[in-house]
Amino acid sequence: MRLITATHRRHFDHGVLRVFLEADAPRVACREHGTTVAAVPWARHGAGHTHAFDAQAAWMAAECSKSAAAQLMRTSWRTIGAIVERYVADRDRLVDRLSGLRRIGIDEISHRRGQKYMTVAVDHDTARVVWMADGHGKDVLHRFFDQLGADRAARLTHISADGAAWIADVLEHRATHALRVMDPFHVIAWATDALDAERRSSWNRARRQAQDTSGHGH
Numbered sequence: 253m254r255l256i257t258a259t260h261r262r263h264f265d266h267g268v269l270r271v272f273l274e275a276d277a278p279r280v281a282c283r284e285h286g287t288t289v290a291a292v293p294w295a296r297h298g299a300g301h302t303h304a305f306d307a308q309a310a311w312m313a314a315e316c317s318k319s320a321a322a323q324l325m326r327t328s329w330r331t332i333g334a335i336v337e338r339y340v341a342d343r344d345r346l347v348d349r350l351s352g353l354r355r356i357g358i359d360e361i362s363h364r365r366g367q368k369y370m371t372v373a374v375d376h377d378t379a380r381v382v383w384m385a386d387g388h389g390k391d392v393l394h395r396f397f398d399q400l401g402a403d404r405a406a407r408l409t410h411i412s413a414d415g416a417a418w419i420a421d422v423l424e425h426r427a428t429h430a431l432r433v434m435d436p437f438h439v440i441a442w443a444t445d446a447l448d449a450e451r452r453s454s455w456n457r458a459r460r461q462a463q464d465t466s467g468h469g470h
Contacts, residue, residue: 261273261292261294261295261299261300261301261302261305262300262301262302262305262327263301263302263304263305264304264305264308265326270326273294273295273302275292277289277290277292278290296338299338300331301335305325305335306335306338306339307339308325309321309325309327309331309332309335309336310335310336310339310340312324312325313332313335313336318332318333318336349375349380349382349383350382350383350399350400350404351404353375353382353400353404353407353408354377354407354408354409354410355375355376355377355408355409355410355411355412356373356374356375356376356382356408356410356411356412357373357374357376357411357412357413357435358371358372358373358393358396358411358412358413358419359371359372359374359413359414359435360372360388360416368386369386369387369388370384370385370386370387370388371384371385371387371388371392371393371396372384373396376410376412383396383399388418389418390418390421390422393418393419393422394422394426397422397426397427405426405427406429408427408429408430409430409431410430410431410432410433411423411427411430411431411432411433412432412433412434412435413432413434413435414434414435414437414438415434415438420432
């Protein structure tokens with residue numbers, strides 16, 4: 253005899269009322285998970301929300317802060333984070349973000365007041381982030397090329413980056429054929445720094461000349 257149990261999931265609120273969908277679901281014997289409640293088509297197995305609730309929460313988290321999304325969806329900040337992780341994992345199973353890359357950018361970003369770093373790879377043709385990992389340095393960047401694979405790495409035509417030696421060293425071994433260029437942000441920053449240095453030098457020279465002229469006049 254099949255055992256029937258009730259399964260319920262959080263759904264969209266109806267005005268001020270919180271709504272839950274509840275249905276009878278049989279308990280089944282799964283070879284991988286043992287005895288468990290059968291999955292339902294309108295919610296992820298093991299999740300506490302419907303597919304529609306998850307999709308709405310994930311979209312809101314992308315458009316505003318997680319705190320704002322949690323307040324609007326009347327749930328917790330941690331729940332929004334868990335929903336985003338599930339939603340991204342589902343999407344990534346269907347989409348290969350490293351496919352078709354030709355022109356990419358590689359950079360490191362700091363967070364938590366500069367105490368933590370992440371390495372980021374972007375697709376210049378779509379203006380989308382295609383890979384991120386905690387940390388920075390050669391080992392982290394090698395992980396990107398390991399996931400990309402030699403065949404796809406060989407199709408890269410242009411790679412932009414800053415002047416970091418660790419990036420140049422990895423590209424020399426993993427993407428020797430690609431044209432390496434400096435990204436505009438760092439080029440402008442270097443030019444601005446050089447202009448500031450020349451401006452200070454010119455000012456100091458002009459001041460010394462003025463002092464010398466004043467001294468000769470006396």
